[in-house]
Amino acid sequence: MTADTPWLIAGLGNPGPWFRTTRHNAGFLTVDRLAERHGARFRRRGIATMVAEIELDGRRVLLAKPLWTINLSGRPVAALMRRRGVPVEHLVVVQDDLDFAYGSGKLKRGGGPGGHNGARSVGDVLGTRDFVRLRFGIGRPPKGQSVGDYVLKRFSDEELAAMPEVLDRCADALETLVRLGLNRAQDALNTTVTQGPSRG
16 A cells, blocks of 8 residues: 555544434544534535545545444445555544543544444445444443443533544544554553533
């Protein structure tokens, strides 16, 4: 691969304004923050994806939001990779993750989807899980609430108040990944992102 080989950072979520600040849309919120930082705008590409383009130290980076439901994210991501010549080594999937408390996150290459159907869909369609995932912690649901209801529930007001800091730390780590590699990016993110609030 050369410096001209593009990157793809795909945020996972559900399309539509109702879902915008729900926990399952942490991936969308993260790529929105990256686009905002660089003055990029998302535009519809085909029927299945919103795409924005940024540049980091001369490296071309595509930011994507698949427009199918989150559980079917794999086909739009794979189609965009084929069209734009993105190798799996340059794919980053940003997902919400129940295994990490709100305000914490982790970057890792490979590994299982950990129960996240969107990440599973990407791996199944590509036939490999050898891509990088940024796992955005949303914490576990409170006792008595199902996982399905919890991930589709809006972030609490306290969580939303802390969100700018959380998103900036995630965006910093993603920029470091593209510029300096995974190890340096992991150092920036694989600890607590912020002393986040208790989950709501």
